[in-house]
Amino acid sequence: MAKLKGFDFWRSTLKGARYVVAPMVDQSELAWRLLSRRHGADLCYTPMLHAQVFVRDANYRRENLYSEVCPDDRPLITQFCANDPEVFVQAALLAQDYCDAIDLNLGCPQMIAKRGHYGVFLQDEWDLLENMIKLANEKLSVPITCKIRVFPEIEKTVKYAKMLEKAGCQMLTVHGRTKDQKGSLTGIASWAHIKAVREAVKIPVFANGNIQHLSDVQLCMEETGVQGVMSAEGNLHNPALFEGRSPPVWEMAEEYLQIVKQYPPCSLSYVRAHLFKLWHHTLQVHQDLREELAKVKTLEALAEVSEQLKHRCQDEIAKDEKGQDHLTGLLFPHWICQPYVRPPPKEPGTENGRKGIEVKAVSAKRAREDTDCSTDSLSKNKLKKKARNPHKNFCPEQKPKYIRCEQCGNPKGNKCVFNLCRGCCKKKAFKEVADCPSHGLRFKTKAQKLSAAETDGSHVNGTLSIQTEPPMDNPAVSQALV
């Protein structure tokens, strides 16, 4: 069957999906997707997968995609980060039979994406993006889609979207925040940018950003004219968001834990992170259980903490407490699923006449985080790591500089004869029947030994012993043996 394009793909394969769960590293795993689908989500994305690792590592493919196949988990889009057309297409070819489309992540703004040269850091490399999408559109049996962040200028964002469409992108998700709107600077997403893109392209568009309640979905679709909306943080705090419900947290937690048990394996760290998000507001009141939730090491123990939280909430309800006493700004009692609204950086000039100081301080801290190594600029997580391991060095400049493998860019082996990492070296040494002592690879030596043994055998027996099975399935090795 011919590959469906644009609106035909959206209408037919995606069944006109309007409510979309975002790709989320460590959080949009199979169990969470199934929970979200049961509560109104029409379409889900896998977490972002690393194209190069996906091509190289069969375990990574199995753990992150192949073992999560489930008929109830469709339609599904697999997302990759990549910066090389060939690698991207190789990864996509290995994934396309397990999903309905392949998405290219052009929105990740994190330091890891900057270092790995992917996500939003490809936003200015239009020739490269054009090549990646063109090739994918040509070679894949499923459509290629993109998830982008906006530029500060609407006009440039529209040009960007049109470039991607022309290259063969069949559907766009527009996250209405710029590259710099992250962490405490996240702020509000611009629906004006999204609307302008929607009006300029002829492919379906999903809006992303500011979706916390079902009413936001309706408002966003009316204001921007998009085909659907995508939610990440709103969905993590209330997986029933698309049903327009705000259920008690324990209902969602129990259902999620039951799905986790039903569809093993699911990493304990994902489950823990989900429970932290679901119980976010309650954990501010019952802080002793926050520590417990962080500490326990089995699924049963996590479920037990969740159960204790439920009982504490039910005790409060029985005593007719309102559940908001300790917390400000909550719409409902803390045991009801509801959004977490990140406190915005203080507006310039609003407090003590310190015009712009707070915003500048946050920006300066972020800038320092990119370059500086002083502990006062470390994030909370890094400070915790530092407490556990005082000698850990977080400064990219002071970290030992690894020389990169000439083929894949991973750190190369210290004394590798080919200047490659172990994986690439092994392939090369195998192919060329060579040795690399630093990686402990001795294909040449082994081949020579076997060859010598053959020759000895012929002297001893007077006939050449027949090597029925070469030690490796490698023509070069077999050749070296005869």
Ligand SMILES: Cc1cc2nc3c(=O)[nH]c(=O)nc-3n(C[C@H](O)[C@H](O)[C@H](O)COP(=O)(O)O)c2cc1C
């Ligand atoms: C825990 C988490 C993990 C995320 N991982 C990804 C990812 O793998 N790929 C991606 O494109 N965006 C990722 N994002 C960004 C979201 O998909 C989304 O674009 C962003 O959170 C804005 O949507 P929201 O306002 O609904 O949260 C992640 C966000 C969160 C909160």
